[in-house]
Amino acid sequence: MIDPETTAQLDDEARHILRANDKEGYTVPTKGLYPFQWNWDSALTALGIATYDANRAWQEIEKLLSAQWDNGMVPHIVFWQHEEGYFPGPGEWQSGQTPPTSGITQPPVAATVVRQLASSLPGDHGARVTPMLHALDRWHQWFADARDPDGRGVVAIMHPWESGRDNLPDWDEPLSHVDTSTVGTFLRRDTQIVNEAERPQNHDYDHYMALVQFGRNCQWDVKTIAETCPFWVAEPAMNAILRRAERDLVALALQFNLPEIARRATARLARLGQGFNQLWSDDAQGYVTLNLRHDKKDNRLTSGSWLSLYGGPENDNRAKAHYSTLMEWRRKISFTVPSFDPNDAAFDDIRYWRGPVWAMINWMIATGLAEHGRHDLAEMIANDTAALIAKSGFREYFSPVTGQGGGGKDFSWTAAMWLYWASPTARPKTETP
Numbered sequence: 001m002i003d004p005e006t007t008a009q010l011d012d013e014a015r016h017i018l019r020a021n022d023k024e025g026y027t028v029p030t031k032g033l034y035p036f037q038w039n040w041d042s043a044l045t046a047l048g049i050a051t052y053d054a055n056r057a058w059q060e061i062e063k064l065l066s067a068q069w070d071n072g073m074v075p076h077i078v079f080w081q082h083e084e085g086y087f088p089g090p091g092e093w094q095s096g097q098t099p100p101t102s103g104i105t106q107p108p109v110a111a112t113v114v115r116q117l118a119s120s121l122p123g124d125h126g127a128r129v130t131p132m133l134h135a136l137d138r139w140h141q142w143f144a145d146a147r148d149p150d151g152r153g154v155v156a157i158m159h160p161w162e163s164g165r166d167n168l169p170d171w172d173e174p175l176s177h178v179d180t181s182t183v184g185t186f187l188r189r190d191t192q193i194v195n196e197a198e199r200p201q202n203h204d205y206d207h208y209m210a211l212v213q214f215g216r217n218c219q220w221d222v223k224t225i226a227e228t229c230p231f232w233v234a235e236p237a238m239n240a241i242l243r244r245a246e247r248d249l250v251a252l253a254l255q256f257n258l259p260e261i262a263r264r265a266t267a268r269l270a271r272l273g274q275g276f277n278q279l280w281s282d283d284a285q286g287y288v289t290l291n292l293r294h295d296k297k298d299n300r301l302t303s304g305s306w307l308s309l310y311g312g313p314e315n316d317n318r319a320k321a322h323y324s325t326l327m328e329w330r331r332k333i334s335f336t337v338p339s340f341d342p343n344d345a346a347f348d349d350i351r352y353w354r355g356p357v358w359a360m361i362n363w364m365i366a367t368g369l370a371e372h373g374r375h376d377l378a379e380m381i382a383n384d385t386a387a388l389i390a391k392s393g394f395r396e397y398f399s400p401v402t403g404q405g406g407g408g409k410d411f412s413w414t415a416a417m418w419l420y421w422a423s424p425t426a427r428p429k430t431e432t433p
């Protein structure tokens with residue numbers, strides 16, 4: 001266990017990082033590598049900020065939602081200020097928005113965060129929360145309309161970056177159908193800042209840019225994207241996070257007397273509840289990625305598979321399968337939860353989403369485990385997360401094998417997850433509503 005003195009030092013350091021990454025109303029994930037507002041980073045970071053500054057935590061969400069598109073989408077990056085040389089920047093995305101944004105979204109954790117803040121912070125939040133709930137309702141409706149126009153009950157992503165798990169091996173097969181012949185040459189910025197061995201490969205990046213080009217060419221028209229985007233994939237993390245967000249939105253709408261929102265969110269939730277089963281794989285005994293364009297399942301498990309427990313109530317047999325696989329993975333590596341199956345040939349413990357552990361995914365998995373009564377497993381994950389941070393600092397992610405830190409340093413959501421959840425000083429407070 002981490003001693004009280006180290007705990008106090010890490011608590012201070014985490015607050016210092018969040019304050020240093022604060023850009024007046026929003027927090028950058030880390031300086032240099034990610035110098036703008038990122039969607040789910042910002043929402044999850046608000047949980048950490050709330051441990052010392054309630055007003056500033058609310059601002060984080062308000063600022064993010066203020067960049068919502070007219071069609072309801074809340075973008076994955078908001079370019080609030082100019083940053084020389086960032087790639088791919090506003091010129092590549094050409095979203096036509098003010099402020100400029102990317103053209104895609106990210107996992108909608110914001111409603112869940114708003115519920116956490118509203119239930120844990122003192123005061124009457126009605127005036128502040130009501131406009132947020134209207135914005136969240138529009139965003140969730142956008143998911144239903146734009147990303148599941150056929151009403152099958154799972155939402156699709158049109159770019160790996162939409163999942164927030166950028167270079168997961170799950171995308172390799174769906175990306176192989178994306179034509180990269182018109183991408184041309186470009187200069188990546190990420191590999192100038194971070195060790196190349198930890199980042200996606202150039203081959204992957206060509207495919208990412210081809211999809212950005214596709215979106216730009218159709219001016220991010222959701223109908224064209226749904227009908228013809230070569231990458232159209234349903235994956236368990238995005239769908240589980242959206243289910244959770246809809247449940248939290250229903251609860252908030254009832255609490256703040258917005259029955260129309262509660263009604264719409266309940267209907268969307270029912271559709272997602274039925275659809276999620278399409279991602280179950282008997283072979284893998286877990287939830288997996290489904291390439292909707294080619295109706296092809298990837299029978300490999302990822303950290304996203306465990307989020308079914310966070311998304312909603314799980315049946316006993318499937319829950320048991322999750323617990324035993326989790327323990328089987330734990331025996332293979334030293335720190336849970338790896339982003340990809342450590343038994344698989346594609347596992348790479350330090351290359352971005354092909355193996356490493358992320359603190360905020362761990363928080364979500366642990367939350368789902370605790371809600372299913374597995375406080376022991378939730379605690380194991382919290383302890384592993386704390387041990388990683390104590391060993392390697394507030395890095396972007398960590399090797400599940402060695403505990404070594406990777407990617408960016410002084411990372412906001414790692415600091416936030418420490419303050420809100422993994423630090424020994426946070427433990428008694430982390431009961432979800």
Ligand code: GLC
Nearest residue numbers: 029034038040041164165166
């Ligand atoms: C990477 C991650 C994504 C995150 C962003 C900023 O792109 O894959 O999930 O939002 O970095 O931290």
